[in-house]
Amino acid sequence: MSLAPIEKEAETAMQKAVEYLKSEFRGVRTGRASPSLIDQMKVKVAAYGDNAMELKALATVTVPEPTQLLVKPFDPGTIKDIERAIQESDVGINPQSDGKVIRLPVPPLSGERRQQIAAQVKKMAEAQKIALRNARRDAIQKIDAAKKAGDLPEDDAKKGSEQMDKLIKKYEGQLDEMVKAKTAEVMEVGG
Numbered sequence: 001m002s003l004a005p006i007e008k009e010a011e012t013a014m015q016k017a018v019e020y021l022k023s024e025f026r027g028v029r030t031g032r033a034s035p036s037l038i039d040q041m042k043v044k045v046a047a048y049g050d051n052a053m054e055l056k057a058l059a060t061v062t063v064p065e066p067t068q069l070l071v072k073p074f075d076p077g078t079i080k081d082i083e084r085a086i087q088e089s090d091v092g093i094n095p096q097s098d099g100k101v102i103r104l105p106v107p108p109l110s111g112e113r114r115q116q117i118a119a120q121v122k123k124m125a126e127a128q129k130i131a132l133r134n135a136r137r138d139a140i141q142k143i144d145a146a147k148k149a150g151d152l153p154e155d156d157a158k159k160g161s162e163q164m165d166k167l168i169k170k171y172e173g174q175l176d177e178m179v180k181a182k183t184a185e186v187m188e189v190g191g
Contacts, residue, residue, distance in 0.1 A: 003152070003160040006142050010164060013135035014171040017128040021178060024124050028117060030185045033069045033106040035061035037093075043085040045078050058082060069093075069104040076100060109186075118183045125179045132171050136164045 026036040039061050042052035055061065059073040059082060071086075073079050076099075083102055086095045096103045109117070143160040146152035152160075 003143070003156055003163070006139050006146075006160065007163055007167070010135045010139035011167055013138075014132050014167060017131040017135070018171055018174050018178075020131075021125060021128045021175060025121070025178065025182050028121060028124075028182060028186070030109075030117075030188070032066050033063045033104075035063065035069065037091060037106075038069065038071070038086065038089070038104070041085055041089055041091075043078070043082050045081045047077060055082065055085070067106050067108075069106060071095075071102040071104065072100070073102075114187050117186045121179055121182050121186065125175050128175055129172060132168050132175070136168045139164050 027040060035056075039054065039056040041055045043055050043058055044050070044052045045058065055071070058075070058078050059071045062070045062072070064070050071082060073082055079097060079099065079102065083095045083097050086093065086102070086104065093104045093106060096105070140161055143152065143157050143164075147154065147157040
């Protein structure tokens with residue numbers, strides 16, 4: 001038996017954890033306006049059936065000023081549904097609608113709120129580190145099982161375990177860098 005499929009499966013799982021964290025970080029609020037704050041928000045439009053759609057499928061989200069988002073629905077009939085979704089979300093911004101577009105003034109974050117968001121960023125990363133450790137554990141269990149069954153020589157099993165340790169260090173390093181960058185972005189005042 002070869003180690004390659006076990007290593008490939010573990011690395012794929014670890015890459016997915018990193019990609020998931022990247023997508024989660026897009027929705028984390030910083031001090032400046034960014035369409036990624038709301039463009040993946042789910043909006044229920046009664047006229048379109050029961051299933052919720054992402055905001056970016058219903059409207060364009062632009063940044064006319066560094067502290068403001070502008071939401072322009074493709075269908076003016078959806079403006080009330082979009083407004084409701086923004087109000088009910090945990091984004092913490094009050095939408096202002098004129099019937100054609102929705103303006104979202106992005107208030108500056110307080111120091112306390114920045115600390116809370118930085119802690120949230122760390123918590124999100126920790127959840128993905130657990131996913132990395134689980135992928136490593138699963139791979140090592142498969143390697144040990146193959147060794148016990150006699151399908152994998154002792155030396156290869158040892159190499160496989162060492163390879164898993166190298167992989168987890170690599171991906172934990174990537175997560176740490178992402179947390180460092182996102183925390184710096186959140187803590188930046190006057191963006």
